[in-house]
Amino acid sequence: MGSAFIMTEDDQRPENPSAAEDTLELRLLTAAPGTGPADVSQDEHPLDE
Amino acid sequence: MTESLKFTGPADILAFIPHSLGYQPEESFVLLTLQGKKLGATLRVDAPSNAAPKDYAQALVTYLAADDAATATVLAIYTNETGPDGARPYAAHVQALTAALDLAGMPLKDAWIITAENWRNYLCEDSTCCPARPLDAITTSNANAALIYTGSLVTGFTAPAPFTGDRDTRTAIDAQIPQGHPDDLARARALWAQILDNPAALTGPTARQLAAAFQHKMIRDYLMADVITPARDFTGTPRFDDILLGHLPARPDWARVDRAQELGFELMKATPEGQRAPLLSLIGWLDWLKGKASFAARYFKLATEDVTGFRLAVLLAELVNRGLIAPVAANKDTAYRPTRGQ
Numbered sequence: 001m002g003s004a005f006i007m008t009e010d011d012q013r014p015e016n017p018s019a020a021e022d023t024l025e026l027r028l029l030t031a032a033p034g035t036g037p038a039d040v041s042q043d044e045h046p047l048d049e
Numbered sequence: 050m051t052e053s054l055k056f057t058g059p060a061d062i063l064a065f066i067p068h069s070l071g072y073q074p075e076e077s078f079v080l081l082t083l084q085g086k087k088l089g090a091t092l093r094v095d096a097p098s099n100a101a102p103k104d105y106a107q108a109l110v111t112y113l114a115a116d117d118a119a120t121a122t123v124l125a126i127y128t129n130e131t132g133p134d135g136a137r138p139y140a141a142h143v144q145a146l147t148a149a150l151d152l153a154g155m156p157l158k159d160a161w162i163i164t165a166e167n168w169r170n171y172l173c174e175d176s177t178c179c180p181a182r183p184l185d186a187i188t189t190s191n192a193n194a195a196l197i198y199t200g201s202l203v204t205g206f207t208a209p210a211p212f213t214g215d216r217d218t219r220t221a222i223d224a225q226i227p228q229g230h231p232d233d234l235a236r237a238r239a240l241w242a243q244i245l246d247n248p249a250a251l252t253g254p255t256a257r258q259l260a261a262a263f264q265h266k267m268i269r270d271y272l273m274a275d276v277i278t279p280a281r282d283f284t285g286t287p288r289f290d291d292i293l294l295g296h297l298p299a300r301p302d303w304a305r306v307d308r309a310q311e312l313g314f315e316l317m318k319a320t321p322e323g324q325r326a327p328l329l330s331l332i333g334w335l336d337w338l339k340g341k342a343s344f345a346a347r348y349f350k351l352a353t354e355d356v357t358g359f360r361l362a363v364l365l366a367e368l369v370n371r372g373l374i375a376p377v378a379a380n381k382d383t384a385y386r387p388t389r390g391q
Contacts (some may be wrong), residue, residue, distance in 0.1 A: 014360060016266070017360070018266035018267055018269070018270050018361070019267070019270050019289060019290075020269075020270040020273065020289075020293055020361055021266075021360050021361055021364055023289070023290040023293050023294065024293070024361075024364035024365065024367075024368060025364065027294055027368065027373075028364065028367055028368060028371070031367075031368065031371045031373055032371065033371060034108060034370070034371040034372020034373065035094040035095060035097075035100065035105065035108050035109070035372040036094065036095040036370055036372060037094075037095070037342035037343045037345070037346045037369050037370060037372070038092065038093070038094045038112055038342055038372045038373075038374050039070055039091075039092070039093040039094075039340060039341055039342050039343050040090060040091065040092050040093075040112070040340040040342075040374050040378050040379060040384075041069040041070055041071075041090065041091040041340055041384075042089070042090050042091075042340075042378075042380075042381040042384040042385075042386065043068070043069045043091065043386055043387065044084070044087055044088060044089055044381070045055075045056060045065060045087065045088045046055050046056070046086060046087050046088075047055065047056050047057075047083070047086050047087060047088060
């Protein structure tokens with residue numbers, strides 16, 4: 001038996017979303033809360049040991 | 050990577066961090082992976098405020114998981130906080146991080162704390178063997194001198210230039226916003242492609258045309274995606290959602306991305322307040338793809354200040370603030386690398 005699904009104002013589809021906005025909305029549905037902006041660099045360097 | 054430049058101690062590694070990130074971190078945890086005798090990825094996140102130590106540690110280890118060559122890690126904590134009774138700050142977080150890194154097979158080899166006044170080893174509190182050192186030891190290190198010599202600059206955040214056009218520009222741009230017909234889209238994409246290939250071809254009228262094209266949501270999306278093209282060795286066409294989210298099958302042409310950002314800044318000079326949000330979103334999104342999420346977040350904030358609630362920037366800001374790293378930036382084979390001389 002299914003349970004009732006209640007749509008809130010937050011669940012309303014924004015008016016006239018673009019493809020980018022739709023894609024981001026979908027991605028955010030499964031994004032866990034994180035640490036804030038995470039910067040990453042792959043700038044490798046040798047160490048002299 | 051400059052093979053001739055080798056780091057010999059902590060001051061060299063600490064000097065490298067701002068060059069690697071493009072700015073001097075503040076109130077941050079910076080983790081660097083070691084791949085044998087090489088420094089690998091650099092990761093910077095905000096210092097934990099209310100995050101539970103285990104959750105925070107797990108998040109950081111997850112970020113580093115993409116570096117499958119990592120054999121160990123080192124940590125730099127940039128903070129002016131102090132722990133209880135003058136002890137090291139964030140002790141519980143570092144303890145949790147040490148355990149999580151051990152478990153992930155990249156044990157923490159060393160850690161340092163950098164304040165506004167000095168730096169010292171974080172793990173050794175014995176001031177006789179590990180005294181506080183002046184910040185000058187970092188700025189005068191061999192690594193800093195060598196990095197500067199090879200052309201590396203710590204430029205920090207680039208603030209967009211103010212609008213410098215005429216008073217009637219806003220109305221003129223409004224009048225040129227395309228309707229979104231297929232012909233409009235084709236014209237806008239052709240112009241954007243032409244200017245991306247040859248930025249010198251940008252004139253006052255073409256800047257206005259592009260600024261107007263970016264005001265149309267659907268055309269804006271296409272123009273953003275058109276920046277990303279594989280550098281070489283890839284003949285397929287990535288899907289739009291994959292491009293937007295940074296799932297790229299090959300290394301993008303990063304020089305083209307740099308040009309697109311420079312053009313974005315150039316177009317800002319010709320675009321008045323209230324019409325700059327799409328360009329700020331473009332610049333921020335490209336920074337996020339490069340791994341520069343902190344800068345991206347600042348551009349998205351500027352975009353929502355320019356146009357309150359500007360949807361694309363609101364969503365991108367949420368993506369970035371949840372700590373999502375673009376897969377293209379997490380992969381060393383596809384990630385952006387700053388241009389340096391040899």
